[in-house]
Amino acid sequence: MPKLPDKHGHFGLYGGRYVAETLMPALLELEEVYCQCRRDSTFKRELRALQRDYIGRPTPLTFAARLTERLGGAKIYLKREDLCHTGAHKINNTIGQALLAKRMGKERLIAETGAGQHGVATATVAALLGFSCEVFMGREDTVRQAPNVFRMRLLGATLREVISGSQTLKDAMNEALRDWITHVAHTFYVIGTVAGPHPYPMLVRDFQSVIGRETKKQIVRHEGRLPDYLIACVGGGSNALGLFAPFLLETAVHMVAVEAGGLGAGRNAASMANGYAGVLHGSKTYVLQDETGQIAATHSLAPGLDYPGVGPELSYWNDQQRIRCVTVQDAHAVEGMRLLAETEGIIPALESAHAVAYAATLVPQLPATAIVVINVSGRGDKDLQSVASFLGENAL
Ligand SMILES: *Cc1c(COP(=O)(O)O)cnc(C)c1O
Numbered sequence: 001m002p003k004l005p006d007k008h009g010h011f012g013l014y015g016g017r018y019v020a021e022t023l024m025p026a027l028l029e030l031e032e033v034y035c036q037c038r039r040d041s042t043f044k045r046e047l048r049a050l051q052r053d054y055i056g057r058p059t060p061l062t063f064a065a066r067l068t069e070r071l072g073g074a075k076i077y078l079k080r081e082d083l084c085h086t087g088a089h090k091i092n093n094t095i096g097q098a099l100l101a102k103r104m105g106k107e108r109l110i111a112e113t114g115a116g117q118h119g120v121a122t123a124t125v126a127a128l129l130g131f132s133c134e135v136f137m138g139r140e141d142t143v144r145q146a147p148n149v150f151r152m153r154l155l156g157a158t159l160r161e162v163i164s165g166s167q168t169l170k171d172a173m174n175e176a177l178r179d180w181i182t183h184v185a186h187t188f189y190v191i192g193t194v195a196g197p198h199p200y201p202m203l204v205r206d207f208q209s210v211i212g213r214e215t216k217k218q219i220v221r222h223e224g225r226l227p228d229y230l231i232a233c234v235g236g237g238s239n240a241l242g243l244f245a246p247f248l249l250e251t252a253v254h255m256v257a258v259e260a261g262g263l264g265a266g267r268n269a270a271s272m273a274n275g276y277a278g279v280l281h282g283s284k285t286y287v288l289q290d291e292t293g294q295i296a297a298t299h300s301l302a303p304g305l306d307y308p309g310v311g312p313e314l315s316y317w318n319d320q321q322r323i324r325c326v327t328v329q330d331a332h333a334v335e336g337m338r339l340l341a342e343t344e345g346i347i348p349a350l351e352s353a354h355a356v357a358y359a360a361t362l363v364p365q366l367p368a369t370a371i372v373v374i375n376v377s378g379r380g381d382k383d384l385q386s387v388a389s390f391l392g393e394n395a396l
Pocket of ligand 1: 351
């Protein structure tokens with residue numbers, strides 16, 4: 001199997017660096033510093049200490065006894081990224097990138113955010129390590145996600161409302177790229193998922209791979225062998241690839257990427273299922289677009305999945321059929337949330353609930369000897385209001 005990406009940042013047909021000339025020096029510098037840090041024991045020690053003492057790693061791998069019993073098939077384990085500081089896996093990546101920024105002598109972090117989760121994770125590490133921080137967010141999203149806007153401000157970050165385009169995540173990402181071009185000397189752009197120009201898809205994957213490395217050790221401790229299935233939701237693909245990457249060479253381990261089926265045809269965010277190759281935010285990948293290449297409007301009840309692209313490496317593994325891609329619609333995801341809450345006392349994020357919902361379909365078809373790991377990418381506190389409105393006030 002080839003080592004990916006190649007030296008120009010390609011995963012087969014996908015990836016690359018489709019950016020303005022002015023950004024190339026910054027991307028090359030980042031790549032060089034990252035490649036040094038990856039081999040540097042001081043950097044690795046610093047990262048490990050923060051993972052342990054600040055994020056709270058390793059996160060548990062919890063055997064889901066009552067869910068296993070309820071579904072009547074394979075044994076189910078939950079990788080508990082919901083227990084990370086700030087309540088989701090995103091901080092695994094923002095801590096890594098902030099340490100790189102420190103190495104490079106940058107003073108200011110910028111980030112794009114849709115639902116605000118990556119914005120909060122960036123503002124958090126900026127406060128921890130003493131950077132100034134500006135977060136770009138579409139105006140539509142600042143209205144929909146007011147609590148996260150307040151969190152970011154409380155953490156000392158400045159919010160930059162984006163009023164171009166559809167005033168959502170993709171526009172925020174464009175604005176952040178523009179800001180970076182202008183202030184590249186002292187600014188580090190923290191990208192929130194395995195997307196964007198090379199080297200971001202590579203370094204975000206590496207920072208999130210701690211999820212899969214821990215899972216591998218933990219499942220062997222519990223069961224004495226590797227799992228049969230790994231299941232994770234996909235927005236840009238960072239929690240999925242973080243879990244999958246350390247298992248890619250283990251050909252007996254099946255991997256399922258669950259995309260947001262939203263409300264069905266024409267109103268979803270399932271880029272691999274419904275998109276085709278295009279260029280978005282500096283890399284070539286599956287993109288939801290119309291026949292003329294205009295980026296399509298997306299929908300998912302889970303804000304973290306509501307993105308019209310997917311990381312280039314997932315596009316590659318999808319074409320190779322190393323991962324299988326499925327979709328789960330909004331209503332089914334809400335059932336998944338309720339199922340995990342009722343059987344295990346864990347309220348997952350709506351994003352993670354997509355993975356739970358798909359597991360509920362798959363597991364009953366498997367023998368009792370099979371082992372399934374679901375990545376619980378985050379906790380559901382942030383979604384209570386939108387689930388309540390989705391169900392109608394009295395539905396619970
Ligand atoms: C942002 C987010 C996602 C989606 O992002 P990926 O890069 O695909 O992991 C999934 N779950 C939670 C809890 C998130 O906050």
